Amino acid sequence: MAHEFWISPDAYQVPPGGTLTAEFRVGQEFAGAGYVFVPGRSERFELVTPEGVVELSPRVGDRPALNVPSPAEGLNVAVHQTTPLKVTYTDMDAFRRFLDHKDWDDLEAVHAQRGLPAEVFTETYVRYAKSLMSAGSGAGRDRFVGLDIEIVAVTNPYVDDLGGGMVVDVIYDGAARADAQVEIFEKAPDGEVAVSLMRTDETGRAVFPVKPGHEYLVDSVVIRSTGNDDAEAGPVWHSLWASLTFKVPE
Template identity: 75%
Template sequence: MFMRLASLAMCLSAALPAAAHEFWISPDAYAVPVGGTLSAEFRVGQEFKGAGYVFVPGRSERFEVVTPEGVVEVTPRVGDRPALNIPAPAEGLNVVVHQTGELSLTYKDMAQFRRFIEHKDWAALETVHRERGLPEERFKEAYRRYAKSLIAVGNADGADRAMGLEIEIVAVKNPYVDDLSGGMVVDVIYDGAARADAQVEILDKAPDGTVEVSQIRTDATGRAVFPVTPGHEYLVDSVVVRAEPNEDAEAGPVWRSLWASLTFRVPE
């Protein structure tokens, strides 16, 4: 019981991220046999490094596994770690989907906000912030995370698709069965439409744990193509930042960020 409470405390702390910390689903194995177990941590961190944390129902709005045979809702107990630990629902490509509840953070100053928006390709919002007459200290941002992960079960057949998330990354190619010699292909969708000319960040983790980070942009159709290496694990990330309809920083968040992530591993 003590360990569970300690882990829960860590979760509550981890759920208050610094401005540019990613959230992702981290499977124990990206390929499992039919009848095997899907097991994955929720992680928050930077450069594909971060602690796993326990499941807290109030911080989760949607948690499911989408398979070629249908959708299975995931219902962990409070404090469960790993958050995902279920028998594989069906053979084929299993897509784990998680949407957080609404969370918020407070920026201590403009420098902290600037680091975030510059990293995520929204630097012009600093000017907008000042034009709105907002304070440069102690202002809030609301945020939600939309994470997906691709796990191969058995033959891994099947395809990812748009899951109706406010923002999401869709794998156009199935990395476990499709030819990736021309690169991995993903679409970025925001509010039901292709997100054109948007930054996509790619974190490439080698088997020895080293991570390379790069950024590319989507084309006019919201599509991005990038090279991948057999045996490597990938975290793909894209973020939207928008103004909240609130000009009073004392009344609540004045900005909102929406984070999409996708994880997968390329077979050797």
């Protein structure tokens, strides 16, 4: 199983004048350790508010990484993009499991066609995380903010009727990502996590049922060639991870 990265608010909803705080987490099945802020691993970190975009500049070692007192009232969307990180595979089995999990199993044949080794090759990856948080009324809309891969919430879980489900769009390289796998992690109030898979339609849209009091992590991943076929010269694969977190009010 691959390790997801997500923004984990301490509280998804705060009263007017409250403080928004959130951790960076890495883990599996919506469970993972919190991490301190490391500037060298952060390419972009901001809060999109009803009054504009606020660039966030935590200090080295800050935890939680996001700590914003008295945010603008309405929907606040935290956005974080990591710098490129690297993982080295020492055997094909681990890479195959990753491909299978993220619905890119056809790349195993491409790997062989490119003449790449079955042992010792490198992948780079970048995480693109968003989180929907509410201050006061929670009114407002998420929007595309220009990430290389991005999940955009079409519905606002804090003010909209979710009887027809939560609606999200998956955007890659500025265009709708059609027929793409979306993984949904649903955490109940007692901490139990359910995992489901679905696919976007031809417009890059996915609609899924949600429950009051439950927390959600939505994930979609693209894996692509770096254009380098010499494993000794550098990374041969690059993956882009999009995540979105939110919680449905009771």
